[in-house]
Amino acid sequence: EAQVTQNPRYLITVTGKKLTVTCSQNMNHEYMSWYRQDPGLGLRQIYYSMNVEVTDKGDVPEGYKVSRKEKRNFPLILESPSPNQTSLYFCASKVGSSYNSPLHFGNGTRLTVT
């Protein structure tokens, strides 16, 4: 089944403790991206990647890192999480060659930083 898999679904952590949220897709998509969703603000893009070893900042990259060493994986790293990073996070992927191909979303990761 074609899908985008995020792990974990829920995560509670403390300020300053490094964490990684994993994202994997099995559709051979070139494009992958991370979003956070906050009440009243909608989805905002954190980072995106057009292909392996190519990553770019989105609207709200501060406090986050990403890597794209393999086509299928695009982990989101929080080196020193803070409470303002408490949010619902989504990974998504799409065929990179077309501006107009649909996004496929993961099921989300709800992160709480205390």
Added chain:
Amino acid sequence: KNEVEQSPQNLTAQEGEFITINCSYSVGISALHWLQQHPGGGIVSLFMLSSGKKKHGRLIATINIQEKHSSLHITASHPRDSAVYICAVRSGDMRFGAGTRLTVKP
């Protein structure tokens, strides 16, 4: 001001009613997407439009490029349509509206 504005923010309807959700945007776009976010949080792509109209079952999406406006219509609404509907535009990167929370009561 957000580049993508949706209205209404919240919408409650009775089963069977015709639903319209609106999206206005202020930037040049190459495509507009309608997404559905289920109560459990998962997001599904419903439509992708660059012109005209698309229909899938009871859902219809239209776009007017000159007026920078799109509408999502649901005919014969059903409680299972209850979800948050999100408009997103591709202008370079993706820009998202804040979403419309739809509740359909039996």
